[in-house]
Amino acid sequence: MKLTKAEKNQNPKFYGYGSLEQLQSDSDNTLTHWIPYKDADGDLRFIPCDEEYFHFHRNDVRNERRRRDIESRCLIPSEKFGLVKCRADCSLCPKVRDGLPISIDYMRENYDFDFKDDSYEEHQEQFKEQEQSDFIWNLVSELNETDQLILKYFNEGKTDAEIATELNKARSTIQERKTKLIMMLREKYEKNKK
Structure with missing residues (x-):
């Protein structure tokens, strides 16, 4: 059963706070930092936390975003190392960056690279x-x-x-x-x- 935002806001300890104003105005909340997240219904909620957990969560989210960014980068030929991940700024790249891997046929035709067939x-x-x-x-x-x-x-x-x-x-x-x-x-x- 989907709850409304008003119902969730009545129980912030259980569902999180519906806005930063609500979180900061709550006198029971002694924590100075918060983490935003989307709940199962798609509503933006805020959970108070201590500074240590805030930094841990922020770094974890950043590292995950970087990992996804690196995975989606193009493979380019290198004279010394064969194929390497491109390090150029993708926003300036003339090629479309859709995050999908390069096709096997493209790798075979252009770089004579064959993937192992288990x-x-x-x-x-x-x-x-x-x-x-x-x-x-x-x-x-x-x-x-x-x-x-x-x-x-x-x-x-x-x-x-x-x-x-x-x-x-x-x-x-x-x-x-x-x-x-x-x-x-x-x-x-x-x-x-x-």
Whole structure:
């Protein structure tokens, strides 16, 4: 529910003061500094604070404004460092400063600069993992049926006791066989990698 300015002005301790005159005329307010802000309704409000917090807030806002200003600056070629942020006065610049980054095509055509494509590496990595998985499961398919089931159940996350119950074998037999199968698959995989 949106409150009116008059309702907010009745509770300045909770909503902040509606004007500097109201803040300065309040006898309960002993603080000498204030911070302006826009509340959720878009109304300009003033909050009293001590001098230390006022300077902290002012510097923080200034630093944020500078950071945004630097981010929106153009990249220009430099003989020594490649591309650098422009330090000239943007208000005198003949180019439009809209704050948007330069296009990838523009950078490629004019400066032979290519951005790294992480999605390509991700795709290659996924492809390699899939190949490894397929190779290992091909090796597993060459084993006898019991060994295949042991590895299949192990891959599904079943414990040795659960696998032993499924196959009607002793748990120690399953543990021993599983260890040997994994070692054998590892050796075959290492041979194939070379």
